[in-house]
Amino acid sequence: MTGTINLAAAEVQQASGVANAAWLLLVLPAFGAVVLLLGGRRTDKWGHLLGIATVVAAFVYGLILFFSTTSLDAAARTRDLHLFDWIPVNSLNVEFGLRLDPLSLTFVLLITGVGSLIHIYSVGYMSDDRDRRRFFAYLNLFVAAMLLLVLGNGFVTLYFGWEGVGLASYLLIGWYQGKDFAATAAKKAFLMNRVGDVGLALAIFLMFKNMGSTQYDVVFAQIGHQSTGVIVSIGILLLLGACGKSGQFPLQAWLPDAMAGPTPVSALIHAATMVTAGVYLIARSSPLYSLAQAADARLVVMIIGAITLVLGCVIGCAYDDFKKVLAYSTVSQIGYMIVAVGLGPAGYALGILHLLTHGFFKAGLFLGAGSVMHGMNDEGDIRRLGGLAKKMPITFVTWTLGYLALIGFPFLSGYFSKDAIIEAALAEGGTRGWVFGGIALLGAGLTAFYMTRLLILVFLGKPRWENLKSADGRAYHPHESGPTMTVPMIILAIGSVAAGGILSGMLPEWLEPAVGKLQEEHGPLSATVVSILTVVISAIGAGIAFALFGRGEQPVARPERVSFPVRAARADLYGNHLNEALFARPGVWLTRFLVFVDNRGVDGLVNGIAAGLGGSSGRLRRLQTGFVRSYALSMLGGSILVIAALLMVRFA
């Protein structure tokens, strides 16, 4: 499979007209964040409104920019806006500039659009928190950093945004910082992301070494002339970065823990936008991954995606925490996207398509989960829920629409995006096609299973919460949430239903200037067969879930005597154990050992020399006995020695 090399670099135009003000996209949310953070308690009253206003303004500007771009020729849609030289040192010039092209604009709309909805939702969700203002500041900070990530016109500006969203994510996961688990989860997220960041950083260093620049235009123009080793190394290092940010194997363990943050955060950052940055990175680097020499890198990408896809599904089947199941679902859905972009020119657009539809329905699902928890004293254990459909009708309906979209119910969003990925994977041809296609199909079945389980345990069946009290001793009084929360859910539900159908036709063509033409290959099975197969397998998964959980009473306590696969899945397939055993514990031991070495060894040596000098002078001191005659004797001895030495020199 040889992709046409897409030298986007040759076609970059200077931004003009309305695009000249694109820096507003960064400055608006950043301004909101700064005002809210510096303003302190003075801004408590209107802080959330400022937060919403800045993000909505960015969204409106994004729309204007979008429509002004669609009116251009396809060739003129890739534009650069140079702001200033950021780090210029001799042959290295890191620019601070923006790349406005279909890919980045698509992300701008997703980020500011979903971001606006979640800002509005947060007004209701966080209404009881006395630090709501600060929450909005952090959300704004996140939006600004995420926009920088997608808009930057070089890998270093991308890295800036990349770590910026990491910071926002850290702050928001650790929102309830009085609780140790939240603080630990935040730290874990940041650290695992840093591991990925090292990959991204090294990729940037390789680019500078071999191509003398880190700007997209130069790098993508030069990448074709590099040796296969360099191309594959950069490809795999970028993937490592993507793994960190997108919760891909082997760096997936932080994402479920990240659910310690408030639910809007889970929806915005850990489902819809930030975690998809890895997909963006690979799609953005499509000129690299599309090269024939990068075939090995692409294969690694697909393998990582496929492993994660299955892993997320399997663990998702066993968890009892509402948000963590959704988190693992996110992990596995991003696995799909990574598989898609790993396909190369046949998949970039499909990956982005799934990313967008997933942004809608997963954000909706999380907001639904937040709405449930908001009404249930923050209870997240699905075994203690149940039968909430009647108490929360709007939440139930919107959530179910998102659920159907996710499992690929015909003609809803997921159906268009996920089926297309499965089909493209099968079309790879040969064993590879069957393996990845098969895994993707299996994943679809598992997804249907765990999502149906979630639906049944939360919304259907008997209300198991009636005789229980929450951890703080209050009884449960489930109620529907207010309009600031339901309206965003309704909008997202509409998106979950319609986005796939609308976008699947237009998106590939729209993205062409950025990621190249979508190459549709025809595999062993026709599109219709694949669609039917996927729907059937999903139906089987859902059916099994109904059979297992739909009938009879579900225990409130979690069954402990379970088979090995369930135990393994509950323990994250031992991912955390592995990290603990391989890195954390040896690290602690090594640290303690080094502290010992430093105190006793290195410093001991220094203090030892000092003590040795002191001790030996203490001994030497004893020669001064105070007996004058012994001094006289030593003087005599000394004189004789000197004379002897003189004579030796003289006559030797």
Add this chain to the structure above:
Amino acid sequence: MTNPTSVSSAGSWLLAALLLLPLLGAVVVVALRGNDGTAKAAALGFSVVEFVLGLVAWFRFEPSGARLQQSFSFDWIPSFGVHISFAVDGIALVMIAVIGLLVPLVIGAGWADKLPEGRSKGGFFALILLEQALTVGVFAATDVFLFYVLFEIMLIPMYFLIGSYGGQRRQYAAVKFFLYSFLGGLIMLASVIGCYVMAGNELGKGTFDWATLVQVVHDAPLSTQIWLFFGFFIAFAVKAPLVPLHTWLPDATAEAPIGVAVLLVGILDKVGTFGFLRYLLPMFPDASRKLAPLVLVLAVAGIIYGAMLATGQRDMKRFLAYVSIAHFGFIALGIFAFSSQSLTGSVTYMVNHSIATGMLILVVGMVIARGGSTRVADYGGMAKLTPVLAALFLIAGLSSLSLPGTSSFVSEFLVLVGSFPNAPVYTIIGTVGMIFAALYVLWLYQRVMQGPLRGNALVGAAGGPGTMVDPEVGAKRAIGDLSGREKLVLAPLVLLIVGLGIFPKPVLDIVTPAVNATMCQAALVDPVQAVQSGERQLQCR
């Protein structure tokens, strides 16, 4: 490209004033030490004026002009060819500016510190001003003998600052600090004399003039260069602390008063890395190239070792020292990776480390001032009581782990990206050090600021056991958030961290020409040449 040793004397009065003003200040403050209030005001006044002078010198400096500017010189010991001569290049200038920035902040931070029995504020601040004068001199000296003298004299005020005003084991720490540095300095003296003798053989008359020595020693045979190199290197490696010559720093930092720790880590230690750049590379280019792997190993070992030890510390001030050791590893890595990017990165790292770590030390000092303990285990959940302090703690910490958007990122990125082409393996290990940086910063932040309220220092402040006060309420009564003075001290640092993180060009523009001149003197060539055009390439004359 200007001649790497060209000198211009325009504006020399500025440099002279920069040198003399703190001296004058020290004298005046000592005279006023009877009254704490006036002494403090005078010290602050002098340091602020000095800072403004530093700014003027910055703007008077022409990046494209001569290598050494604002120079002046007169005889000191004519029979040995020793001069008192000072001048600044871009590298020295930014360091002098940083000194000018830090001293007023340190004075502001130490405004209300309790000193040991029988010590006056006036004496303390006078010593700080004296130290300032001497460090400015060290960075600006262009006579190698003068440099040596100042390098050693600089220890004396610091010895008293630690030994008279420090914590429990201050005497031990001060003596250790002094002996370590002094010994290193003596070894350097041997090399300084060696250079003098070589100049004597070569020119017929010995000289200590830096620019002349560079040209003389430069062509010496490799073996001679290596011996002379080691003399200087050991002195600088002690000062910069490179592993394994670092053990004085944790003790000195732990025992020094907070402000003095800032000066120690932020300025004094920089003399070591400054020496690498000003003396080792230009004077002994062959030896530097030959021995670069050795230094790189020490540098990278420092990055990892410092970071791991920082994670293992129980004492916050010792933690700060190990963090600095890791950072100095990055600086040394950049210097001995020999590319203009990595060298520029190292110089900006010196500046940004002073700002970021200086802020971290000040913030930790504010934590300690509230809790009265330096042990990490005595704290926990402090963010609830002091949200502003927690936020600033986090900003300083994030800057320490080189988050993009903070000034440290620019320098760390430059160091690593510039080092990679010449020293890929070392750079990869150094990059892994980034993970450790995140680990130790967030670890400390979590222990001190996050989680439920705990720890003797905080809960104990409620009034001891037996009182029925809710710990949170009680603690809040005793432990307040930042005062206006403390905010004022930290604000400029935050502004600089963010400002230089997003727009570092003003510093880069000043530093790059000096770095290019150093590259030329050391006959180094950038491994990566510009892609687009030749204009950005480094050209030596």
Add this chain to the structure above:
Amino acid sequence: MTPTYYLLLSALLFTIGAVGVLVRRNAIVVFMCVELMLNAVNLSLVTFARINGSLNGQIMAFFVMVVAAAEVVVGLAIIMSIFRTRRTASVDDSNLLKY
């Protein structure tokens, strides 16, 4: 007459003086032995001056005499005051000045 005998005498006197300093305990005797050594040196100085035909040695001898006289003054004074305070003139008894 050869000067050798003077030199031999000087060496003999010097040896007697040195041995006396080492073996005797009484400060006065030790002091006298020191004087003996000085005078042995004076003798050899004068002898060498004679051998070389220059006056330098003789001048040196005068110097030594002056110094010796000064030394006697100071030394005897010290011994006197030690004797007054400690009622002994043994050098081994006054050993306080040590480590």
